[in-house]
Amino acid sequence: MTNLAIELPGLALKNPIIPASGCFGFGREFSQFYDLSKLGAVTMKAATENTRFGNPTPRVAETTGGMLNAIGLQNPGVTKIIETEVPFLAEFDTCIIANIAGSSLEEYVRVASTFNNTNQVHALELNISCPNVKEGGIQFGTDPVMAARVTEAVKKASNLPVYVKLSPNVTDIVAMAKSVESAGADGLSMINTITGMQIHLPTRRPLIANKTGGLSGPAIKPIAIRMIYEVSQQVDIPIIGMGGIQTAEDVLEFLLAGASAVAIGTANFQNPYICSEIIDNLPIVLESYGFSSVQEAVGKGIIA
Amino acid sequence: MTNLAIELPGLALKNPIIPASGCFGFGREFSQFYDLSKLGAVTMKAATENTRFGNPTPRVAETTGGMLNAIGLQNPGVTKIIETEVPFLAEFDTCIIANIAGSSLEEYVRVASTFNNTNQVHALELNISCPNVKEGGIQFGTDPVMAARVTEAVKKASNLPVYVKLSPNVTDIVAMAKSVESAGADGLSMINTITGMQIHLPTRRPLIANKTGGLSGPAIKPIAIRMIYEVSQQVDIPIIGMGGIQTAEDVLEFLLAGASAVAIGTANFQNPYICSEIIDNLPIVLESYGFSSVQEAVGKGIIA
Amino acid sequence: MIKREKMQILSKTVIALDTIKMVFHNESISKYAIPGQFLHIQVENHTLRRPISIANCDQDTGTITILFKINGDGTKRLAAYEPGDLVDTLGPLGNGFPIDTDTPSTILLVGGGIGVPPLYYLGKTLKEKGATIISILGFQQKEHVFYEQEFSNLGELYIVTDDGSYGHKGVVTDVLSKVSAYDSYYSCGPLPMLKALTAKLEGKKGYISLEERMGCGIGACFACVLPTKDGNSYKKICKDGPVFASEEVRI
């Protein structure tokens, strides 16, 4: 029996498969396809202090091997999420990760501390890397000093483990990771989307109303694997890896690169059953490559 | 008659189509497929001071929508290139761009000045962005101060127009572009490849002997378009755009984003006739979107 | 009940310029689909599924019909599939047109271009339930016209083309004055058409079906939202729509 369980700060995962923030809503829609109790955890759509309506549409566009999105953090606000979404997810036997975002350090702190009052959320994911909002978001994610400051402030305000979600839009991802590690991060999530743009020829306008959007999907997988490998060599906190995962084989590649668990985003749009199917396939794939547990595969790439 | 010609510093291009450095060798192999005089220009494989043997093999790997490469600047050295390759290319009625690389500022300068002695090369492309060599290369390409220094030194040493080839592996591409512009660059080439990695599951080793390689192909096109757009808004020197171009429609997208000419890399491997075919299709595509010349389309994206 | 099904193609026909009729066999989706709902179709090597309306459905034979226009790479690839091939589909998605079956009434259908398809299944269903159907269908040019026979079988029909190359010259709103009296209208088509129509028929009871580029198609990704009329809230086209009461949303 292949052991899929893995223990991360605050997250006793039955398996390493987690739907990625923003690609799974608050779980409701996917609960009609399979029992969410099957999942290692669920990461909720980003929460901000107040209701946000997000960017104008169109908000998504297809690219070769991937897609762009500029949703713009649309969400009902942290209070409503705690009132109506968290209780729904808490019915399932799975961990809940709250993805939090803000336009200022203070907003991050207020959103984080609001989650203190619920005992149904297991960890926070600090989204300092959303490329799709005008203020906040990505600035925190591209400057190591700013990233450390917001991490430290949120750690102080929260009683939950904090995973910092890193942006790949940086020159030195290792510097970012080290900076938030020393600021007290319990873990890292990486990577968020890469800023991109596409122009529609007939109208000469960007295919996304917001001009630029975040690139996700298999196209970015090699970039994710490289960054996770580099970071895992230099930090001691665990990594939740993501970026283009579509199969259980991809999951193993992320584990070998140094991730301890993975998140699955874009693939949910092609196949709403994807997380469930990967959980079914993972033991077979692990075994066929000689691993008897997830834990055993973490960081086992031979990268001399 | 659609006018494909475009005039850039040192380069009176009959059309905006240029094979990208490293994807076309020194033209010999492709000259068996079509007359190289058809091309706007040819960018040669990178030249260093001495012969380089490059990285161990495997040096390429396929990814979804793209590929990784880590050739490692293998080349016969600048003197041999001038002796044997430039005269071959000079037989064709096309412009020649010499891509130059080095491990130190001094090497860049020596390589650049060696090209002063030939009057067959029309411009230099300063490759400060090769992610596949241990020293030099990418350091110059990720630090605006270093980039400006090498640009300035090469400009001083050379009597040719200098196009600086930018790396996308940076937090702030606009800062890089502005920095080399004020250092005297005559134009920009962008983007070079994005550093990535893939792990082969059966061996648990990277698919490329050098561990990481540079990601190219359609997968990176949205990143290229975004960066070219951003930079073109902030600099006054022309841009040679590249990254995933496969069709004449793609070329128009790059022009709309702000490129004045384009380079075609990875697509040459799938179809050795690609540059020739794109040159044939470009007038039709331009016309069908209402442009009567290449010049007219440059920067005409409506990106409010 | 949304399902992910491999639907088998029974037939493929070109019914107008770049316009394809494709009939599938699938017991499950054909059983549940109601007029106005759509399918989210996966074509090979594309990241995102393509939303396509259900143009007809037969529970007895277990068949589903779609009509689509070759627009970009995805629909081009879809059009290249052959009878016998299986197509990965998520459906039926969204809320259909509300069908008031209590009082027999007269219904106006207004379709523009590739917005026509869902109205056929709607008209057929309404007629079966006893309603009188009047249809106005607008197309660019003669070569784009399709389903004329099918709609004229439902009742009174007006066809308009932008250039007058077939039927009346003009846009759908130009013939509104010609049609007999009706109780409510249902419309699907390009946004400018829907804007003009709902403005002109302000106060009339009406339902419109909207399009937006989609990610998930099931309400999870927030790609396809639009504001409600009051601007204080929003709706998801894929889940809350694609059909909305005309006074409900701001278009």
Next chain:
Amino acid sequence: MIKREKMQILSKTVIALDTIKMVFHNESISKYAIPGQFLHIQVENHTLRRPISIANCDQDTGTITILFKINGDGTKRLAAYEPGDLVDTLGPLGNGFPIDTDTPSTILLVGGGIGVPPLYYLGKTLKEKGATIISILGFQQKEHVFYEQEFSNLGELYIVTDDGSYGHKGVVTDVLSKVSAYDSYYSCGPLPMLKALTAKLEGKKGYISLEERMGCGIGACFACVLPTKDGNSYKKICKDGPVFASEEVRI
């Protein structure tokens, strides 16, 4: 003359475990291809072409045969093509085996696994030119064995399998002592096999065909280089090879 051709598939046969024989019709490539050359094959939705050796060629009928093993996604997709389909191919590429036709001689062919294919076209050609052929073919297991009949038609044949499930148990070098006298050898197979063989046959005149992951396949991208024996220079497998004199390169 390298050409880019759409080659039509005439037939497709499974000849061993995951091993496919595919016959194409193409007048142009079949006219020029010599033993040891390869094709660079484009499969849909893959960035890079796949290099596959020419296993046989018939100028009269204009046919070309390849034998390939399903290895990863590309060869899996290639194996899914059907007779009648057109396959985008660049070829013939590389330099073939040098064929010394002046003095009739005895030739040893040593093939391992999916290195066997080019040796068949070579053996056939050499035999036609009057040479005596001895072949040693190594496979993993019984299920992998192919072209036994074809090679035994050429002459003396030894088949070895790693596990002894067919023919001799062991590796190709284990049966070298059994074969009759020969003048030179030609080999293609996995690198460890080629290393062992060239070491054991040091001093003998021999040619080996090498593999490396390729970009362009025509000598332009420097993806497929290997050092010459003296270490002072390099060769491109796609253009200078894939066949090299055994003393020429460092493997």
